[in-house]
Amino acid sequence: MSDDPKATTPPDGPEEMSRRNFFIKMGVGSVTVAALGTAAFSCQYLSPNVLYEPSPIVDAGKPDHYPPDSVTLDPQTAIYVVRTAEGFFALSAICTHLGCLTAYKPELGIIACPCHGSKFKTDGVKIEGPAPRPLPWLRMWLSDDGNLMVDRSNAVAIKQLVRV
């Protein structure tokens, strides 16, 4: 009679739970919480908080460094500084297809991507794909000491020329 489990649990309790079940639930519950916490911390750990990458703001030098009606690529910063008769603008040199560095072809007067053959006009407009979008214009301004500055992280929707 004494080893009947029903005799040891109070019959009037709202929920009947044996000591063993209680500890199993506690154990599984705490391991689950720990596993979820570890998963969350691991995801956070994999995402770096500080990046030691080059600044998006580039000093492109003095405007008279660029000859009139020219397209100049800086492969290090991946920007074109384009000088037209009206003024200057900056164009991203990174192909909008899969991120390759494009090149200016002076003999054809176009910008072409070596990876998959996209072609652009010198104002960024797409001539042929597979690139889905034109090359974006980047924000350009003159610094206080007269240098052309370009913000690579800031594509501008309204095309404005910098006049010097």
Place this chain on the structure above:
Amino acid sequence: MANTLDHLAEQVRENRVWRSIFRSGTGASNLHRALFVQQNVFLHLFSVKARKRTLEFSATWYLGALTFGTFLVLVITGVLLMLYYHPSVPQAYADMKDLQFVVSSGVFLRNLHRWSAHAMVFLVFAHMFKVFYRGAYRPPREFNWVIGVVLLLVTLLLSYTGYLLPWDQLAYWAVTVGSNIASAVPVMGSKIRFLMLGGTAVNANALLRFYVLHCVILPFAAILFIAIHFWRIRKDGGIYAGEPATEVKNR
């Protein structure tokens, strides 16, 4: 002469040290042979008996075994290459060139690693085609096919992560393109790219991450799934030997 050698071999096998390692003991009976396979940590993945048909060249063209062979070559040459390669931006390319021109046998090991990698990808596909066209993926072997698909993905990821390590123009632009393809995933694409590269561009963090994936995480994943793949062959009734003639007739 042969008798003396047999006698000597018998003495070695009866030696106490030998018996402590190989417990099955001496003898050429089927029981002894079976025990030898069953009691060896590596061999016990395989069945103690195989049908003669499954050991013939035409049954498998040995494509699975050849794939595993290239994997072993890749592990050995890869570990040796790691002794001279630093996964850092200023050194990676120079170390690769040193392996080619300065280190003794370096160019041999590097080329062996490279060609084995190409061969492994080719053999994995050939193995899968052979399994598919023979119908060896069908029940009861359908789960082993799934393990095989996982191994295909691990092989391709190993190939892709290894691509970046020479840190030359081909590596840099291939991984730029590849990581931009990953960013085409809906909703979380750019986050996947960021985690993959450890930044917004292919740089020092990306090189280190690809190195760790290539040299630690993916090889361990490959070894784990290869072990399961081999063990499942035994559990699924051995290598597929083709259907018995009566079954084909009845269809």
